[in-house]
Amino acid sequence: MNVVLTGFMGTGKTAIGRELSKILNMKIVDIDDEIERSREMKISDIFENFGEAFFREIETETIKKFSRADNIIISTGGGAVLRQENMDALRENGTVFCLNASPRTILDRTSGNDDRPLLKAEDPMARIEELLSLRRPFYERAGINIDTEDKTPLQVAREIVEILKCRK
Numbered sequence: 001m002n003v004v005l006t007g008f009m010g011t012g013k014t015a016i017g018r019e020l021s022k023i024l025n026m027k028i029v030d031i032d033d034e035i036e037r038s039r040e041m042k043i044s045d046i047f048e049n050f051g052e053a054f055f056r057e058i059e060t061e062t063i064k065k066f067s068r069a070d071n072i073i074i075s076t077g078g079g080a081v082l083r084q085e086n087m088d089a090l091r092e093n094g095t096v097f098c099l100n101a102s103p104r105t106i107l108d109r110t111s112g113n114d115d116r117p118l119l120k121a122e123d124p125m126a127r128i129e130e131l132l133s134l135r136r137p138f139y140e141r142a143g144i145n146i147d148t149e150d151k152t153p154l155q156v157a158r159e160i161v162e163i164l165k166c167r168k
């Protein structure tokens, strides 16, 4: 079984995934990193040169590829939940978690990084709130929801480990 981390940008998927990887001694695959590696391009350049629709196609292809692996941690990009076929592939052989955080925390965690094309806006806070409200139904039904607010990545990782133990 895989462990899958989904959730909006800045909810801690990468940092929490790394902690989980250490605790569970499982390899972590970050879907965005895999896309960047296979295309030899930054995510923001893929968006800029080929558009979001093209990015979503490669994202699905990459998710399907790694969903066939076993016993890995898969950290997806924040928009992966939007496509049913992504979620079907991830769920087939994985326990899916969805990480949550408030818009303020998301803004704080993402503001130092300019590789998030969807947050390049005049008013990033308004953009976050807009995207979150559009996506909320998708995140709510994506998997086991975990609140990351005011918690360290290690604390959240431990919480996830406890949940996984109960499900065995």
Ligand code: S3P
Binding pocket: 007, 008, 009, 010, 013, 032, 043, 076, 077, 078, 079, 080, 115, 116, 117, 118
């Ligand atoms: C996206 C989230 C990003 C990346 C791309 C699109 C989104 O990943 O996949 O910029 O649609 O929410 P992170 O959630 O890892 O930032």
